[in-house]
């Protein structure tokens with residue numbers, strides 16, 4: 572039997588000190604710092620927004636921050652590790668990825684029984700980077716292990732925190748201020764999805780690995796999707812293949828609405844620059860390209876984050892005047908001017924959505940994408956509000972793709 576995952580715990584970044592990630596997450600994205608661990612060589616900070624938790628691992632005492640490190644995308648990433656002077660024991664609960672650029676590289680899950688999950692993974696041929704390990708402090712103890720995935724630098728920490736009552740994990744102390752007052756309108760509730768940028772032709776092997784090791788199951792993101800190939804959007808300058816998967820929870824058959832989905836994105840051979848290939852080149856291989864934060868009120872969330880300084884990708888100028896777009900937005904009970912003011916995209920996912928359907932059938936989603944949050948064209952965040960649509964829509968993806976392509980062309 573595959574190893575069974577209970578729920579997503581957090582997503583971890585690895586960055587050199589001084590990248591500004593923590594101050595951006597707090598000041599612009601309105602995450603709240605709630606726990607920290609500091610050693611001579613590392614700072615680990617846990618930040619929360621609703622149920623979405625990021626762990627930022629900062630390497631201290633390291634010479635140049637990522638944007639001044641002379642990264643050469645034509646050489647293999649692993650040959651270019653910056654000259655670090657710290658031991659790989661500095662980061663608790665993770666392997667040290669020593670990645671040449673800032674990266675989100677660990678998706679951590681809670682599991683019920685780490686030793687049994689580790690045994691199952693080993694039986695399935697998945698070697699552990701860190702075997703089952705106990706960590707204890709005054710709040711109790713946690714057992715964890717780490718497995719490296721088959722995708723670029725992505726690892727998975729698997730942990731059992733059922734015997735722990737502290738702020739986050741043993742070794743961390745509570746930090747930051749607990750937010751007071753009314754609920755923040757910019758609040759996001761949880762991680763909706765995590766999208767991996769994958770090299771061309773690798774999706775099948777990735778799906779097989781997650782299915783084999785963790786019992787992930789494929790799910791359909793759009794009615795137009797081909798069962799063998801995934802959802803392919805191509806032509807007019809776009810070439811993208813999406814395949815989605817999600818984890819089953821042991822004996823529980825379905826997924827709760829707020830469970831995080833995983834999306835594998837590959838570029839298809841089409842002329843011009845694109846977001847997936849730019850990621851692979853500048854990140855130095857496959858990895859987590861973006862994370863979708865779920866909100867129940869995307870207009871308020873986007874407005875609050877923009878006011879705090881978050882920079883979003885601007886949709887192509889013609890997006891809101893495309894045939895039928897304004898009617899589609901009005902039919903959803905929304906004001907096209909309001910969405911265009913904020914740059915929010917609206918689309919059906921091909922399942923009873925979109926134009927021409929009667930209002931009670933309409934299922935749609937709204938999305939807005941941030942610009943990359945590091946100096947490279949790599950990781951970005953997304954806000955997503957779903958009204959019945961569980962997948963993704965072609966219109967939104969085309970709009971994002973075109974905007975990014977125009978931007979990348981200007982960078983030449």
Ligand SMILES: O=C(O)C(=O)Cc1ccc(O)cc1
Nearest residue numbers: 766834836846847863963968
């Ligand atoms: O729309 C989303 O959030 C997706 O996850 C689909 C997607 C994947 C990769 C891209 O470069 C752009 C869009």
